[in-house]
Amino acid sequence: MGNLATPEAIQKLQRALHAKAKGEPGFRFYALYDKVYRKDVLQHAYACCRANQGAAGVDGERFEDIEAYGVERWLGELADTLRKKTYRPQALRRVYVPKPNGKLRPLSIPTIRDRTVMMTAMLILAPIFEADLPPEQHGYRPERSALSAVQETRELLVTGRTQVVDADLTDYFGSIPHAQLMTSVARRVLDRQILHLIKMWLEAPVEEADDQGRTRRTTRNKDSKRGIPQGSPISPLLSNLYMRRLVLGWKRRGFERYFDARIVTYADDLVICCRYRAEEALAALRQVASQIGLTVNEDKTHVCRLPEGRFDFLGYSFERCYSEQTGRSYLGSRPSKKSIRRMIEAISAQTERKMLCLDADIVVARLNRKLAGWANYFCLGPVSKSYRAVNAHATQRLRRWLCNKHKISGNGKTRFPEQYLHETLGLVYLPALTRNLPWAKA
DSSP states (O other): TTOOOOHHHHHHHHHHHHHHHOOOTOBOOOOOOOTTTTHHHHHHHHHHHOOOOOOOTOOOOOOOHHHHOOOOHHHHHHHHHHHOOOOOOOOOEEEEOOOSOOEEEEEEEEOHHHHHHHHHHHHHHHHHHHTTTTTTTTTTTTTOOHHHHHHHHHHHHHOOOEEEEEEETTTTHHHOHHHHHHHHHTBEEEOHHHHHHHHHHHHEEEEEEEEOOOEEEEEEHHHBBOOOOSSTTTHHHHHHHHHHHHHHHHTTTTHHHTTTTEEEEEETEEEEEEOOHHHHHHHHHHHHHHHHOOOOTTTTTTEEEETTEEEEEEEEEEEEETTTTOOOOEEEEEHHHHHHHHHHHHHHHHHHHGTTOOOOHHHHHHHHHHHHHHHSSOOSSSSSHHHHHHHHHHHHHHHHHHHHHHTTTOOTTTOHHHHHIIIISOOOOOOHHHOOOSSOOO
16 A cells, blocks of 8 residues: 555554454454445545556546546545445456566456445455464565565574475466355455455456457456456455465364474465475375365475475575575575576666666666665575675666767776766665675675
8 A cells, every 4th residue: 555654543443443353253243334435434545546556447547537527526426336335346457467487467457446445445354354364474464574474484494394395376366266255254244235345346347458459358257256356456355365264274184283384475475384294294285275276286386305405485595505704504595596687687678778868867766766676675684695796787787878878889887987876876786785684694
């Protein structure tokens, strides 16, 4: 939701819902629907959607159109349809975004109207379900992140759970069975109108353009009774709720104790760190997944034993590392080769010849945003070598871009030395950032 502060009245509501859910694990909420069309909740939900920006849905309506029409008026009419229970979601617009492996990920874009209603449901339901999520789940949660999942994985390895199931679930978002998911929701929320909203969102048709530009509408999720729309504001909550089934199923069957193993999950990414018998743990995972309608992707799932082996999780490689000072070996995490390669490709894309029409300060500002964001995430473990490699590429690419822009032959080191790039143009100097990191020079 960006950095948008939640208004105090909504925070108060969320705290009350969370406290009730936490204090009474068996309590079920019957009366929540009236909060969905509460004026302040709708206004904040719209502001969250606005902050996240995002493209128009199938109706073509953009934020600029809503603002020209009048946000108050638009929200008032939306609240009216919710109050009268005449609200119906529109189709989802399907787009495909490239994945790092070259394949395409389908994203389902709801209209801004539907995004706003989904966000109001999120604001109300998230505090209730947050009370039930186990500590193994790190995705889309307050006070948790991909970095907290990386840290926990590292701690499990250091404490001797060095047999790892590096697991992948086949099309997790597209496989979630609606009936079981709705059972998970209804375990806590029995407001019929809220359940009806969620069911309508799960079954919404999808619209996409074919190769000839013709629009085609499909109802795959409704027909197969599976899948949640990846890209909608409600999908992180629903995916967490279903992943909870997997984590609890694993624990309730006693596998955590039997293998002295811990699961770490972030969204649909997961690893299982075991002290013993990792192959059997993988067989147990297959069993638990299939019982809730999910499938382990055998091509991408494997067992790894450290320190001899290594595995990648959430952009980090977990492997045997060596101290630059003492040469001592230890189990640690560092930015994966794939993450470094991806960053190098991103820097190259920002400094291509087609960018020569831009001013140097714009190119440097864009590079700095990329470099700072990358360094903010890759701040755990021995990062110095990775920072130096990325920094060398950034300076070399910027120098070449400047030479092309000013039609200077040669490598440009004399005309554009390091000092000029970092001190005059202000390019971020990555190696300097490692001074503040706890394990940077380990």
